[in-house]
Amino acid sequence: MNLLQRFKITRDLHRMERQAKQEPSPTTFVDLAQVYINLGRIEDTLRIAEEGLLLFPRSEELRKVHKFARRKRLGERSDELRAKITRSPEPDLFHELARVYLDMGDTEALIGTCTECVRHFPDDVESYLCVAEARLQNFYRSLNSIEGQKAVSGLRKVLELRSEHVTARRQLAELFFRLGAILEAKEQLEILLRQDDLDEDGRLLLAECKGEHGPVPNLGQLLEEVQERGGLPNRSVSGLRRERKIASDDAVCSIREGLSRIVELEGVYKAAYIRGSKALVKGNIRSGKDSFLKTVRIVAKASQRVARRMELGNFSKGVIDGDFGHIVICCFGDVSAAVQCGEAVSTDRLLADLQELVAGSLFVGGGAKRSRER
Incomplete structure (x- = not known):
């Protein structure tokens, strides 16, 4: 291709790109991408x-073009890496090639690459991990019990070679949890906790495992049951996060409705639901520096501290009387709900309402232990 031809092609491409931006449609983008494919310019495609x-x-056509270009680029990269490995085998090259095959969805090529790497470098942990992760993906996709067993064996092999490997232990814990092997999951998570390697997702899983007891189930049997049932008994970590978020949103709505009902009662001036440093309020409260909120926080903390020191159990509810009327407080853990009302208002009813509000919010927000299908 001479200089004049290159100039014409470049000019035409610029014109087509301008057209695609000025009059966008799937067809114009597909046509432009096809030109780049014909020129062998995969990155531009x-x-x-x-x-x-x-x-x-x-657009299905654009998706097809994108998939083709992506696979083409990965294929070119795999050829480059394979040539480098032939000249000079290095673990990092094998790892990158394995990741390319993983992106391509070519499990067999990935396993072959990692097996070759292990032959050159018998103690290469990352190769075992790549194979285990590929098996794990296959299991989650197909729920094939053999793939699940191979995934468990692969992750255990990684931990055998490097017991402090955080990724392998976390993935093994989640797999056990999703299979219903709660005690095994709890054991792995507690090891991470002792290593100070337990992240937020791990803590969420550990919270789900609390209180579990009983005989250790047979792993092979669990895998067979999952394959027969066609589904896993427990959610993934991402599913648990979504569930918690939905529950949290539901709890906030429930609390607001409860506070609104209480404030509508005759003689009630202010109402608040406090958890840690955050508060939901209703009534005549203008800011977070309101004396009512300060009083509730101080009294709740002081009462809980005194009750523990005097070995009286936990402070759960109380009433403060003064020139301002009554302040009614109900507590559970780090949660407090309180109301300020006039002297003529029945505090017994308000205490009952606040207790119901606190208990309901903890249940909806996930404070109550959910039962699992086993």
Whole structure:
């Protein structure tokens, strides 16, 4: 291709890109991407396909072009890495090639690459981890018991070679949890906790495992049951997070409704639900520095401290009398609900309402232990 031809092609490409931006449609983006494919410019093909999908995310043609370009780029990268490995085998090259095959969804090539790496470097932990993660993906996708068993064996092999490997232990714990092997999951999570490697997701899983007891189930039997049932008994960590968020949103709505009902009672001036440093309020409260909120926080903390020191159990409810009327407080753990009302208002009814509000919020927000299908 001479200089004049290159100039014409470049000019035409610029014109087509301007047209795609001025009059965007799936067809214009696909046509432009096809030109780049014919020129062998895969990076530009991928760029155009991604820009088109931002505007037309449901276009099947653009998705096909994007998939083709992505696989083409990964294929070229795999060829480059394979050539480098042939010249000079290095663990990092094997690892990168394995990740490329993982992105391509080529499990067999990934396993072959990692097996080859292990032959060169018998103690290479990352190769065992790559294979285990591929098996794990296959299991979650197909629920095949053999794939699940191989995933467990692979993760255990990684931990055998490097007992402090955080990723392998976390993945093994989540797999056990999702299978219903709660005690095994709890054991792995507690090891991470002792190593000070338990992240937020791990703590969420550990909270779900609390209180579990009983005989240790047979792992092979659990895998067979999952395959027969066609589903896992427990959610993934991401599913648990979504569940907690929904529960939290429901709890906030429930608390607001409860506070509104209480404030509507005759003689009630202010109402608040306090958890840690945050508060939901109703009534004549203008800011977080309101004396009512300060009083509730101080009295609740002081009462809990005194009750513990005097070995009286936990402070749960009380009434403060003064020129301001009554302040009624109900506590459970770090949660407090309180009301300020006039002297003529029945505090017994308010205490009952506040107790119901606190208990209900803890239940909806996930404070109560949910039963699992076993």
